[in-house]
Amino acid sequence: MYIIIAGCGKIGANLVKKLSNEGHDVVVIDPNEESFSQLENGTNCLTVTGMSIDEDVLKSAGIEHADALCAVTSDDNVNIMTAQIAKQLYHVPHVVTRCYDPDKDEVLRQMGLCTICPTMLTVDRIGTLLEQVEE
Amino acid sequence: MRIIIVGGGNVGYYLVKTLMAEKHHIMLIDNNRARCERVENAFGGSYVEVTHGDGTSANCLRDAGIYHAEAFIAVTGQDQNNLVSCQLAKDYFGVKRTIARVKNPKNIRVFEQLGVDSVISSTARIAGSIDQELDWADVNTLLAKQATHVRVREALVDPDSPYRGKQLGAIGLPKGMILVCLVRDGEAIIPDGETKLMEDDNVVILGSENDLPGVIAKIRGEAR
Numbered sequence: 332m333y334i335i336i337a338g339c340g341k342i343g344a345n346l347v348k349k350l351s352n353e354g355h356d357v358v359v360i361d362p363n364e365e366s367f368s369q370l371e372n373g374t375n376c377l378t379v380t381g382m383s384i385d386e387d388v389l390k391s392a393g394i395e396h397a398d399a400l401c402a403v404t405s406d407d408n409v410n411i412m413t414a415q416i417a418k419q420l421y422h423v424p425h426v427v428t429r430c431y432d433p434d435k436d437e438v439l440r441q442m443g444l445c446t447i448c449p450t451m452l453t454v455d456r457i458g459t460l461l462e463q464v465e466e
Numbered sequence: 467m468r469i470i471i472v473g474g475g476n477v478g479y480y481l482v483k484t485l486m487a488e489k490h491h492i493m494l495i496d497n498n499r500a501r502c503e504r505v506e507n508a509f510g511g512s513y514v515e516v517t518h519g520d521g522t523s524a525n526c527l528r529d530a531g532i533y534h535a536e537a538f539i540a541v542t543g544q545d546q547n548n549l550v551s552c553q554l555a556k557d558y559f560g561v562k563r564t565i566a567r568v569k570n571p572k573n574i575r576v577f578e579q580l581g582v583d584s585v586i587s588s589t590a591r592i593a594g595s596i597d598q599e600l601d602w603a604d605v606n607t608l609l610a611k612q613a614t615h616v617r618v619r620e621a622l623v624d625p626d627s628p629y630r631g632k633q634l635g636a637i638g639l640p641k642g643m644i645l646v647c648l649v650r651d652g653e654a655i656i657p658d659g660e661t662k663l664m665e666d667d668n669v670v671i672l673g674s675e676n677d678l679p680g681v682i683a684k685i686r687g688e689a690r
Contacts, residue, residue, distance in 0.1 A: 384546050386572055408522055408546040415549075415580050435550075438524050438558055 335360065335397045335423075337383035337413045338404030342429070344369040346401060351375045358392045361404075383413040389421070399425035407432055414444055467491070470535045470561075472521030472551045473542035474501040476658060477567060479508075481541060484642065486513045493530050495521040496542075522550040524558060532559045541567040549573075552582045588656065615674045618646070623667040624687030635659030639681060643673030 332355050336343050339361035348371055351357045357376040360383045361367065367378045381388030383404065394400070400417040402410035407430045414428040428446045430436045436448040467490050471478055474496035482492055486509055495517045496502050506516045519526035521540065532538070538555035540548035545568050552564040566582045568574055571590035578585055623630055629637050634645060634657055648655050649668040655661065663669070669685055671678070 384573075385570060386576060406546065408544070408550045412546040412549050412576075416576060420576065420579055432523065434524055435522070438554065442553070442557055 332356070332398040333393065333396060334358070335389070335392050335394060335400045335417075337361075337400065337402045337410070339366040339369060339378075340403070340405055341369070342403045343401075344371075346403065347376050348374055358397075360388060360392050382409070384409055384416070386416065386420075389413075389416060394421045394423065397421070397423050399423065399427075401427045401429075403429045407435060411435075411439065411444070418444070467536045468531075468534050469493070469537045469539065470495065470527070470530060470532060470555070472496070472538075472540045472548070473567075474498070474505045474516075475541070475543060477541040479505060481539065482509055482514055487641065489513065493517060493535070495519060495526065495530050497521070522547050522554065524554055527551075527554060527559065532561065535559075535561050537561070537563045537565070539565045543569065545569055545573050545577075549577055549580065549582065552577075553580065556581055556583075615676070616672065617675050617678055618670065618672050619678050619682055621669050621671065621682045621685040623663050623665055623669060623685055625665050626687030627663070627685050628687075629663045629685055630665055630687075632663060633659065634661050634663065637663075640673065640677040643671065643677055643681065646670045646672050 334350055334355050334357050336346055336357060336359045339359050343359060347357050347359050351374055358379060359376055360379045360381060362380065362382045364380045379388060379392045383389060383402065394417060400423050402413040404410055410428045410430060414426050417423040418426045426445060428439065428444050430439060430446050430448055431450050433448055433451050436446050439446050469485060469490050470493045471481055472495045474494050478494060482494055482505055485492055492514045494505050494514065497520050499518055502516045502518045510516060517526065517530040519529065521527065532555060538552060538561045540551040542548055548566040548568065552566045555561040556564045564582050565584040565586065566577055568577060568585055568587045569589065571587045574585045574587055574590065645657050647670050648657055650664060671681065673681065
């Protein structure tokens with residue numbers, strides 16, 4: 332698959348590593364060129380410097396023929412806008428959006444976006460671990 | 467009309483000022499406490515209320531009374547926040563009319579396709595006017611048809627003008643008058659309250675038919 336990752340933070344960089352190791356073609360976008368230093372040496376991917384809410388930046392990352400896009404910047408609203416441009420304007424088949432705010436996450440699901448909420452994943456996991464301790 | 471405005475920077479501030487004069491009920495939302503206080507202190511009262519919070523959060527919009535709003539305007543300086551605010555207002559709360567400001571002119575099309583009713587880019591408008599070397603006569607014909615009392619004029623700042631060397635914020639232009647742009651040494655500048663008017667600046671100004679002649683005369687140094 333041809334996959335675009337928006338945001339080269341901890342999650343973005345690790346996602347790039349995993350996906351390129353699995354043999355996918357990966358392009359990663361970040362407004363800050365220094366962020367790309369988080370990519371491990373020898374990681375096989377392309378980098379594009381720019382804001383992922385800018386159509387020109389998405390085009391130079393090859394959005395017109397992307398199979399998937401993951402919006403994982405640290406700003407929920409940037410992720411939401413990036414995901415909608417990909418999904419509704421460029422009809423990218425698989426779009427995943429990271430959203431920290433659980434309330435917003437719920438609204439986004441109702442609006443038809445596929446989301447991951449790290450906050451609730453962490454809360455749920457800790458809850459499960461504590462239950463196991465009690466048992 | 468009940469109107470929610472998200473973003474209390476300069477655009478939001480003057481938008482509140484303009485709309486309250488027309489007796490609209492306004493709720494301003496901003497996540498910066500200082501900006502909230504500035505609007506509250508200047509305009510707070512029966513027509514203007516202020517909520518300190520995140521205008522892209524459904525809970526905050528609910529607290530601000532979005533179910534009663536007939537229009538929703540997002541004018542923060544960040545395109546992504548304006549989009550999310552307007553989409554929540556329209557798709558989730560069912561507000562009839564949503565208006566967003568964009569910084570990047572290319573986002574006009576993006577916002578329209580993602581469901582925002584009206585999208586405004588001052589960059590695009592001003593750039594357009596300058597590119598085409600717009601003929602003010604045509605603009606005024608158009609304005610005369612659609613907004614009876616509003617006109618656009620151009621004037622050169624004279625060495626004798628009382629405005630020369632002053633910041634726009636200190637000049638005290640009549641209500642509703644906007645200095646749209648000024649051309650200095652062949653370069654177009656989009657002014658804010660701190661921009662100083664200099665000799666030989668070419669000023670493009672928008673305002674009511676009645677107030678314009680007085681201001682133009684002062685810019686040209688023809689009246690004191």
